[in-house]
Amino acid sequence: MRNSRSHLTVADFCAEMEIARSTFYDWRTKKVAPRCIKLPNGELRIRRSEYERWLDELEEAKAA
Numbered sequence: 001m002r003n004s005r006s007h008l009t010v011a012d013f014c015a016e017m018e019i020a021r022s023t024f025y026d027w028r029t030k031k032v033a034p035r036c037i038k039l040p041n042g043e044l045r046i047r048r049s050e051y052e053r054w055l056d057e058l059e060e061a062k063a064a
Contacts, residue, residue: 007045
């Protein structure tokens, strides 16, 4: 069941994607991860809307 919060932590994102935290940071370095918000304390958050947009972008094009 999906969490209804409007922002995901890195741990939330990794759990939903079933990836290691190191994979998330590799994706960020390669600029293929969803855009993040950097909080004043250095922690990252991902807007759920950005996460959904990012997933939609990854979806393979449907055959015409």
